[in-house]
Structures are given as C-alpha cells and as structure tokens.
Amino acid sequence: MNGMVSMMVSLVCIGLAWWALQSVKFDLWIRNPKGPQGRLLHLFLAVVLGRFVAVFLLDYISWSQMLRYMF
Template identity: 35%
Template sequence: MVPDFGQQALLSLLVNLSCIVITWWALQAINLEKIIKKGKVIQAKVLLILLTITIASIVSSFFINYLLWSQQLPFLF
C-alpha cells in the first residue's frame, strides 16, 4: 500500500518544487520596497528566497506527511 522509496522520493521532490513555485508567486504580491532599507536590494532578494524556501518547506512537509499518514490508516484496523 505504501509506495516504494523511489516513487516516494519523486513525489516529495515534485511537491517541494511546486510549493516553492507557488510560494514564490504568492510572495510577489508583497511590496517589499516599503520595508527594505535603501541600497539593500541584494539582502532583500536573499531574504525573499529564504522566506520562500522556509514557507514552502513547511507547506510541503504538511502535504507529504498528510499523504503518508492517510496511506497508513488501513493498518489501524
């Protein structure tokens, strides 16, 4: 019932990458120019990248864990 490790790894990669893309797209709606100091463009971009990775990691972990837990439910009975 649980997929083999290769399929699980591929699914995890795809979920992580798609969450990164969606998070990056969503964070583009924030107007960072108002809160970033002048001349700190590089730091602002690095912050945006790190924030994207952090949020996407949390979201993708939730979905991957939810999928794995739902596959383990039949073992309860």
C-alpha cells in the first residue's frame, strides 16, 4: 500500500510541476523551446521538481505518523 501511495503522489507532483512550468518563458534561455530538445528539457525539469516535492510530502507524512510514538 505504501508503494502505491508513493507512486501516486510522485505522479501527481510531476503533473503539477509540468503544469506550473507551462508559465515559464523558456525562450529567454533556450534557442528553440518548441523543439524536441526544449520539450525534453521541460520534461526533465518537471520530473526533477515534481520528485523533490513528492519526497518532501512523503517525508512529511512519515514524520507526522511518527509523532504518535512520542507521547
């Protein structure tokens, strides 16, 4: 069950990162942002950003579940 939740949270966060990166003007840094290399960079940035957010959220959930053992 834990693996399924981790996969779903990761995919949702990657999707949200992709959506958020749509507003970034990549044409300021990349010659052809609509080309395949620009799209691949966009995908990689979404995966990296989404994974960082997912790890944070999963760690936060894990830490909050450990709080019950303190008291």
